[in-house]
Amino acid sequence: MIAENFKYAAPSSLQEAYELLHEYGDDAKILAGGHSLVPMMKLRFASPTHLVDINNIPGLAYITEEDGYLKIGAMTREHELEESSIITNKYHVFTDASKLIADPQVRNFGTIGGNIAHGDAANDHPAVMLALKAEVQISGQDGDRMVSINDFFHGFYMTAVQHGEILTEIRIPVPRNKFGSAYHKEERKVGDYATAGVAVAIEIDDNGVCTNAGIGLTNVNPLPMKVERSEAVLIGSRLTTEDIATAAKYAAEDCSPSEDLRGDEDYKRHLVKVITKRMLNKAIQRAKS
Ligand SMILES: Cc1cc2nc3c(=O)[nH]c(=O)nc-3n(C[C@H](O)[C@H](O)[C@H](O)COP(=O)(O)OP(=O)(O)OC[C@H]3O[C@@H](n4cnc5c(N)ncnc54)[C@H](O)[C@@H]3O)c2cc1C
Secondary structure, three states, X not given: XXXXXXXXXXXXXXXXXXXXXXXXXXXXXXXXXXXXXXXXXXXXXXXXXXXXXXXXXXXXXXXXXXXXXXXXXXXXXXXXXXXXXXXXXXXXXXXXXXXXXXXXXXXXXXXXHHHHHOOOOOOOHHHHHHHOOOEEEEEEOOEEEEEEHHHOEEEOOEEOOOOOOEEEEEEEEOOOOEEEEEEEXXXXXXXXXXXXXXXXXXEEOOOOOEEEEEEEEEOOXXXXXXXXXXXXXXXXXXXXXXXXXXXXXXHHHHOOOOOEOOEOHHHHHHHHHHXXXXXXXXXXXXXXX
8 A cells, every 4th residue: 555645854953853843743753764654654554744754863873881871872773783792792682682673674774763662562672671671761852851661661652752752862771790681582484573572681690699680571462561570589589490480480471462363372471481481591691601
């Protein structure tokens, strides 16, 4: 199908973008990589009257560690995450996830900001952000505000980004102890959305005690889901086989998958249990190596 008619603007500064978003009103949409929005427009699930393309705004694509945070600009492309030495040396959960997202063509255009701002529990980065306990910078005419990722997802395609605002940066606290992270999703075929996916991040001190744990789930809950009960079991533990098994069991119990073409509820819960266990072991191995 062909999208409905729309007007197009490509501002060259954030200020100009805010002004256009205010001028065009509620039916305007931000265009980043376009790899979620444009398919939706073609299917007429979305029919914005105006597109505000933020690709010409300089300074929105970067990956840096400073002030105790890993900072990622919203317009950083998926392939840039795969290629960044900061990411590939330490934050393996990103590279695990990026490699499983669609295909190289999508990854050359899709942005990290768009992946999260889309507000879809089937996307892979929301779970990664939950595991890493990210904060999101949302900017507008009144300045910047920081929102915890725990408060970011409000509903299906609904997030904390309000009309006239732009997601500009993602901040992840730099780990203080030995750190390991991992992501895997089970998919029907290469490039598919997850049947179930699990992101894990853990920190371990010199005595082998887990000081921080984050677990996020993909596509097994109406909203991207953080598994607090599993995290609580792990923090303060020595990450024994029993601790890991309990955390995996809680993740499977606490999610709310729905039956669809990818599988029924029991199958998806089973996947969550198995993948959580495997990703925890992988993250622990990475933390110790
Ligand atoms: C064939 C195919 C397969 C795919 N498979 C996967 C997959 O397996 N896993 C996965 O995670 N994704 C998948 N995707 C989606 C892809 O990763 C998208 O690129 C991503 O979801 C959206 O990023 P984008 O930059 O393309 O955003 P866009 O499509 O431009 O925008 C998406 C939404 O976010 C809003 N938005 C974008 N940027 C901002 C911003 N900075 N501030 C505020 N709002 C913003 C837009 O207005 C729009 O509503 C797939 C896409 C395709 C076409």
